[in-house]
Amino acid sequence: MTKTIWLASYPKSGNTWFRMLVANLSATDGNPVDINDLPERGSIASARGPFDHLLLIDSGLLTFDEIDGLRPLVYEELARGVDDDEYDAPHDTPAVRFVKVHDAYTLTPNGQPLLAGRRGADAAIVIVRDPRDVAPSLANHNHGSIDDAITFMNDDDAGFCVRTNRQHSQFRQKLPGWSGHIASWLEQTDIPLHLIRYEDLRADTVDTLRAALDFAGRPAADAEIRRAVGYADFAELRRQEEEKGFSERPRPHLGGRFFRRGTAGGWRDGLSIGQVARIEAAHAPMMRRLRYEPAGATPLARTA
């Protein structure tokens, strides 16, 4: 039976990179996998397609809360191994199904875990990143300013796909502030959790990835891991995006890049002192908990 593992993160925290690493574990033909053709099928948990497909109900006629009330049924069904779409080609059943999710870990209006608790997945890998590096990346993602991104990260009522005058391609995803989002995952007790810091994944990709794969129950040989790390190198992902674009970039007609910098600590030359202060004022307790030391009143280590 295929295990389901949530890859949970606040947006712009390395989720897609992690998926690229995993996808490249099976790149055995001597080339990195095509970033637009990942072998894995399960897309993001908030995708609309599987809901309409499996429940036979048009989600476009339901309110956000009504949809949330039914979403656990979809995750239970998918975790049981039901196909999320109709394809002809037989596909092998992998040992582990990694599913990206940006939703906070919340309860539905009926008090059920939105992601169906233990019936929706076996475990979760939670990826976190220094909020001071998330902010500029999120600004780029949203085609907005860094200040707006910080406002979003500090807003307990924020979310993706929240507008009610249109139908978003994905369901509403509650993102109750950077701290609130991470707390919702760290504090749930339904499923076991493995925490990854983006910074550790950057600094020691091989060991961090190996530990995550062991946790997920998809152990890989050292050579396999090293090859995947090479194939999913940030420069390679950027090269591919430059050459042919990336299918997961939001609002493709607005231009811009998905794989932007992929750095740890880039905020030191990208954020103003005021911006750093706004983030730290809102998130210092969670930052400390995750070992992101607030710069606080000390002057920034900024080289001239």
Add this chain to the structure above:
Amino acid sequence: MQFYRVCGLSVASEIGLPGLIAGAPERTPQVRIRRGPVPEDLPEPSACGPTWQIAGKQFLLRIPDIARFLLNDGSEIVVAPETDAGAADIPIFLLGTVFGILLHQREQVVLHASAVRVNGRAVLFCGSSGAGKSTLAAALAQRGYPLVTDDFCTLTVDDQDRKQAAPLVHPDGRQLKLWAQAIERLDLAQQRGERVRASLEKYYVEPGDVFTEPLALGAVYALREARPPHAPGIDKPNVVDAALLLRRNAYRPLLVRRLDQKANYFHAATTIANVAGIFHLTRALDFAKMPEVIGSLERHWLELRLTEKAA
């Protein structure tokens, strides 16, 4: 009792169906809709999902807090409201997913598509919820191509002469359903009707010309958002891919398999590929690009000889 035509079928209903044109009474309607008790479960279901069960010629669908629907052999729908509050919302689900399932039960080819009339023929735009079917149909209706049907569409394929005869599309004069943003961006406020549900910013929109005669199929386009690796444009998949595409754009692809209809869709796809054509229409989901999309469709219709160049 009120009488309607839905996708070419005569319907007698105890429940009023707004958005459809009421018709003359029929002594032997093909489909009856009535209120009545509906069980929570079917005995010995052969297949079931989280909200539905199949047992022989019965199909049970539950839309929580709205209603349960029991479909008997493609000819009767029994409706049991679950809550008083949900009762007002029954017609919209009845005319959508419930009727769509009934058409599958009747072994009809039913596509998730909106359609417009182009020079006397029906041109279909298929796609899943949110693909932009209704919006494109509305924009084409403004441009003088009248709406044939919204959201789903039945095709009847003539077995007698499959090389020649185009499948027929059956309009039912239903109204378009559009979100507030689309109504605003397409400047359709004048035609805006009631909300489809009190809780949604989605409205009925008067389609303009309404007609009920079946039309021969002109072309089928599967809508796709322009995202790498798919660039904007119109292309023609090979016949194998076209057959798969048609099945994936069935109103409920899961039912094609569950109700053993694959052969039907394959047959329809071959016929359509021969007499009309199945295409991908790839475009940005951007209202500003709509005139460009319509321009490329009009050029394509000239190429297909669906239309002729104005003198």
